[in-house]
Amino acid sequence: MSRHIFDRDAAFTAVRAALLASYSGALASSRMSPIEALECIAAAMGSIYREVADAHLDPHGCQCGWAPHELTDIIALQQAIAANAACEESDELYDLLSVLPVGHG
Numbered sequence: 388m389s390r391h392i393f394d395r396d397a398a399f400t401a402v403r404a405a406l407l408a409s410y411s412g413a414l415a416s417s418r419m420s421p422i423e424a425l426e427c428i429a430a431a432m433g434s435i436y437r438e439v440a441d442a443h444l445d446p447h448g449c450q451c452g453w454a455p456h457e458l459t460d461i462i463a464l465q466q467a468i469a470a471n472a473a474c475e476e477s478d479e480l481y482d483l484l485s486v487l488p489v490g491h492g
Contacts, residue, residue, distance in 0.1 A: 436464065
């Protein structure tokens with residue numbers, strides 16, 4: 388089984404950009420509050436984890452070698468959200484603090 392070399396920072400930036408676009412779209416097309424839109428993103432991430440984990444539990448599913456461990460995986464996901472939500476330092480090219488809120492109008 389070969390290991391693919393990847394740029395974690397580039398992957399993070401791409402995923403973050405996609406999530407930010409989805410978040411902005413949800414706010415623009417609904418009357419959700421910012422926290423409700425973020426809760427939708429978190430719920431979607433949970434459902435994606437479930438699908439990926441299920442595919443790896445199926446004996447005929449993915450053969451990459453990863454074995455899900457639901458409890459520790461979910462704790463790791465929660466910790467990643469908490470660590471990044473608590474971080475005050477942002478070196479991203481696009482920062483939500485620079486956006487003027489326009490409301491639902």
